[in-house]
Amino acid sequence: MTTEERKPARRGAAVADRDEMTREGLPPAHRVICACTNMTFAQLEEAVGKVHSQSFDALLEETGAGKTCTACLLDLEYYFVDLKARAPRNADAGHVDATGETAAQRSWKYRVYGWLDSISPPVAWASPNHIPILAGKDIETWLTVTNHDLLFDERKSAPLTTTVEVRRADGSRLWRRRFRIPPGEELRVRVDEGIADQPGELAVGRATVVSRADHPAMRGTMRPQLEILAARGTCALHAQGDVGPGDTWFTMQNRPDDERLFLLLINTSGKGQSAEISYPHDAGTGDMQPEARTMLDLPAHGTGLHEVTLPPDAAAHVGALPFAVRARLQHPCRVYLVCATPALDRFSIDHR
Structure with missing residues (x-):
């Protein structure tokens, strides 16, 4: 099927999707808004209704939405502002909100936030x-x-x-x-x-x-x-957003005659950190013990590169079997696997 032949079907799908819009332009409750967290519109609406979700950044932090692949950020931004604008401006003191609190039970801080929102609608900011x-x-x-x-x-x-x-x-x-x-x-x-x-x-x-x-x-x-x-x-x-500290894994094969393998790490935090890189780990094909351990120092906002090179004994043991590489991180970081030809004249790149 040619590109021209596909266009009418895709546009028809878009029209059908618009026809699902309910409640004065809002999507149906079951529609997934953030695929990475599987958040539906109903869950987003509930999160926005909470008293402590007074800012877009707070919403992202509380739900985890929009922080992995970031593809849904502008959709989240739109519905955040839209839902806030639809919320009642002057709730009755006895009204129970999504948190189970009445207006009279809210702290003075949240009441001030509510008043500010009533005269100046929230402004959404995009994450880096x-x-x-x-x-x-x-x-x-x-x-x-x-x-x-x-x-x-x-x-x-x-x-x-x-x-x-x-x-x-x-x-x-x-x-x-x-x-x-x-x-x-x-x-x-x-x-x-x-x-x-x-x-x-x-x-x-x-x-x-x-x-x-x-x-x-x-x-x-x-x-x-x-x-x-x-x-x-x-x-x-x-591009990617931040990922928290912890372990990041990649699975690969040792083919030094055909390719060179690198881990590229971006320290997205304002703190320096040391990343522990170890391999080969078992990738489910046999018993492997890591023989190479490297501490890669990453300055605040800095970037590091480590070439994955198996020690001779480990290379002989691994052979053509897949093995895993682990990067253990102390602070938020992005980790990429870079594959290159031996001459560095062709690349591919992937992320976790």
Whole structure:
């Protein structure tokens, strides 16, 4: 089926989806708003109704929605503001809200917040997205942020103000710029320039992207994308939000003649931390004990790169079997698996 043949069916699906909108433009209660947390609209509505969900950031923290792949952020932003605007402005003192409290039982702080919301509706803020930067001989990293409506006919996308901040591996800021992206347009900017000044055959850094809409709208295609250009190929990946401390795992094979494997870590916190990287761990195919352990120091807001290289005895034991690599983190961080040809002229990248 050609692209042209698919378009009517997809637009028909979009129209049917709009027909499901109920209660003066709100989606049905069962519709999933955040796929990563499986949050339905009913659960979102309940969370927004809680007294302590007075800000968009508080809503994200309390529910966990919008913090993994970030694809739903603008949808969440729209419905957060919409639901807050629909809430009664002057609740009766005996009215019991979603928390089970009456207005008279609320603390003075929340009553002040409620009064402020009654005269100034909440303003939603987008969470930051992070992308890794690779730089080296014939290696470029580009950032793209688009602002297209796609199939969202009932509400168009809004003009975006996008702030991009680029930092070196040591966490120092290289540059910070603000861009305007009108509906129907896109931003494409190279972010690796200045990163390649670091020593080594492969230099790394990070970019942080924050996009804010002028007014509530459908998210369209605003999610940032990175593109890594090398001499013999190109790869791409969408940007990510923060992930908390703990263990991050990747499964891989040891094929040093065909590929080189790297863990790229972005320290998204304002604190320095040491990441413990260990391998090979058992990936379900046999008994393996980690023989390589490395402590990778990550400055605040910094980036680190570790090449996964099995010791000779471990390589002989593992052979062609898959094995697991663990990165143990103390603070929020993003971890990526970078695969490259031995000559570093072609890459692929994945995340957890």
